[in-house]
Amino acid sequence: MTEIAKITRPSADLIARVQAVGAASASATLAHMGIRNCHITGPVSYNKGKSIAGPALTLQFMPKREDLYGEGEYASVEKQLHRHVLYQVEKGDVVVVDARGDITAGVFGDMMMTYFQGRGGAGMVVDGAIRDFVNVQKLDVPLWLTGVTPNFHTQTGLMPFAVNVPIACGGVTVIPGDIIVADDDGAVCVPVALAEKMIEQATQHHDWEDFSRMKLMQGAPLQMYYPLHDDARPEYEEWRKSNPIKHG
Known part of the structure; x- marks a missing residue:
C-alpha cells in the first residue's frame, strides 16, 4: 500500500x-x-x-x-x-x-x-x-x-x-x-x-448586517438597507457608536 x-x-x-x-x-x-x-x-x-x-x-x-x-x-x-x-x-x-x-x-x-x-x-x-x-x-x-x-x-x-x-x-x-x-x-x-481574506471580507459584511436586520424588521426599504446603501451608511455609523462591534 x-x-x-x-x-x-x-x-x-x-x-x-x-x-x-x-x-x-x-x-x-x-x-x-x-x-x-x-x-x-x-x-x-x-x-x-x-x-x-x-x-x-x-x-x-x-x-x-x-x-x-x-x-x-x-x-x-x-x-x-x-x-x-x-x-x-x-x-x-x-x-x-x-x-x-x-x-x-x-x-x-x-x-x-x-x-x-x-x-x-x-x-x-x-x-x-x-x-x-x-x-x-x-x-x-x-x-x-x-x-x-x-x-x-x-x-x-x-x-x-x-x-x-x-x-x-x-x-x-x-x-x-x-x-x-x-x-x-x-x-x-x-x-x-x-x-484570512475570506474572514476579513465576511466580517466587514457582517458588521452592518445587524443594523440592516433591525431596520428591515421596522419595515424600512430593502433597497436602502440590504445591501447597505451608501446613503444609509452615515445612519449606520451613528448607530454603531452606541453598538460597538464584538468579534470573537
Missing part, C-alpha cells in the same frame, strides 16, 4: 474564526472572491444544530474492480483504506469522503464511527452513505451525508481507493488540509490560502 500523505493543519485560531463566519457567509464571500464553487452539494446535515470547522482528511472511492479489490470484507482488513483515513484523525479533523454520491454502499458503520469519535474527530462530510444509523445517532457525531443504507462499504459497486489525495466531493475540489466549515446550511470548503 502506498504511504499515506500527512496533512498540514491550520492553526486552531484560524479554524475557530472560519467557524465563526459560518457556511453561508463563507460560501458567499468566497464567491465574491472568485471561488464560485465551494459548497459541497449533496451531503446535508443529519445531525441538526451542529456547527464545525476543521482541516480535511480525504478518502476517495472508485467503482469496484475485482482484480484490484476482491471479495471478502475481512480477508485482509489492513488493505481497507477507509480504515486508514481514520488512523490519521487528530482532534478537530474533518473526514471528507468522495463516495461518488452512491447511497447503496455504507462508507462507515457504528464501530468505525465510535473509533472516529474516540480520536476526537470534529465531524464527517460524506458524498455517499453510512450504515448502522440507529447506533451512529447515539454517538451524536456531526454528520453531513447524502444518505444512509444497510449495506457495507464494498457490498455493492464501490471500493476505497486513496487517502489524503485531492478529491471531488459533491462537485467541489477538496485538497487535504483545506478548512471545512459545515452547519445546517451545508458544508463548504475554504482554501487555506484564502481563509
Whole structure:
C-alpha cells in the first residue's frame, strides 16, 4: 500500500474564526472572491444544530474492480483504506469522503464511527452513505451525508481507493488540509490560502448586517438597507457608536 500523505493543519485560531463566519457567509464571500464553487452539494446535515470547522482528511472511492479489490470484507482488513483515513484523525479533523454520491454502499458503520469519535474527530462530510444509523445517532457525531443504507462499504459497486489525495466531493475540489466549515446550511470548503481574506471580507459584511436586520424588521426599504446603501451608511455609523462591534 502506498504511504499515506500527512496533512498540514491550520492553526486552531484560524479554524475557530472560519467557524465563526459560518457556511453561508463563507460560501458567499468566497464567491465574491472568485471561488464560485465551494459548497459541497449533496451531503446535508443529519445531525441538526451542529456547527464545525476543521482541516480535511480525504478518502476517495472508485467503482469496484475485482482484480484490484476482491471479495471478502475481512480477508485482509489492513488493505481497507477507509480504515486508514481514520488512523490519521487528530482532534478537530474533518473526514471528507468522495463516495461518488452512491447511497447503496455504507462508507462507515457504528464501530468505525465510535473509533472516529474516540480520536476526537470534529465531524464527517460524506458524498455517499453510512450504515448502522440507529447506533451512529447515539454517538451524536456531526454528520453531513447524502444518505444512509444497510449495506457495507464494498457490498455493492464501490471500493476505497486513496487517502489524503485531492478529491471531488459533491462537485467541489477538496485538497487535504483545506478548512471545512459545515452547519445546517451545508458544508463548504475554504482554501487555506484564502481563509484570512475570506474572514476579513465576511466580517466587514457582517458588521452592518445587524443594523440592516433591525431596520428591515421596522419595515424600512430593502433597497436602502440590504445591501447597505451608501446613503444609509452615515445612519449606520451613528448607530454603531452606541453598538460597538464584538468579534470573537
